[in-house]
Amino acid sequence: MHSRSVVLLALITGLGAAHCGGKDTGSGSVPGAGAGDAQTPPTGESAVEAWLDDGHYKTWHCEPAPHDARPGSAHGKNRICSNDLLSAHGAGEFPVGAASVKELYDATSTNIIGRAVYLHASPGAGESYYWYERVSGHLNADGLGTSGTPKDSCVACHQGAGAGRTGHDLVFTQVR
Ligand code: HEC
Known part of the structure; x- marks a missing residue:
């Protein structure tokens, strides 16, 4: 009985750590980033989820309602x-600290x-996000756009912003 529950526990723990088949989700450690204040998301899954739940981003510049994915989007509704930094920016590279949240x-x-x-x-470019x-x-x-899904998926598509699509410099949508 005892050894059986240990096996079960190991199984559950193993499943939890696998994250959808062990995909490379990127590296969670981001030097110097992620103050976690009202304007700046922290980094790392548990900190980000808690910060999102706190709802600070809902006081940002937000679209009034959900909409269908725009052309070329991987995201659904x-x-x-x-x-503020992302919303107010003009041409060229977005300043350090610029951030977006998307509710799916x-x-x-x-x-x-x-x-x-x-x-x-x-x-810098996509790797510095x-x-x-x-x-x-x-x-x-x-994680940073230096490896895994952040690099191969997020950056690979977002660097198309401005090139025949809306936005520029990795940002598709600037809510003013
Ligand atoms: C195949 C292209 C594609 C991929 C892959 C992709 N995105 Fe996007 N993303 C878009 C487009 C287009 C938009 C703008 C409009 C929409 O989604 O309706 C967008 C919007 C966003 C926004 C809102 C701000 C903005 O720039 O418009 C965030 C945040 C975001 N994506 C994060 C991510 C993350 C994180 C990943 C990787 C897990 C990712 N995206 C992967 C195409 C993509």
């Missing part, structure tokens, strides 16, 4: 919020099924 909705636009976040963590996404309990990205 969503609503986007821009922090189910098909009826009533329930939030996940959230995506990025933060410009240090000067922190990328985070968890949808329906699956962690898709949690």
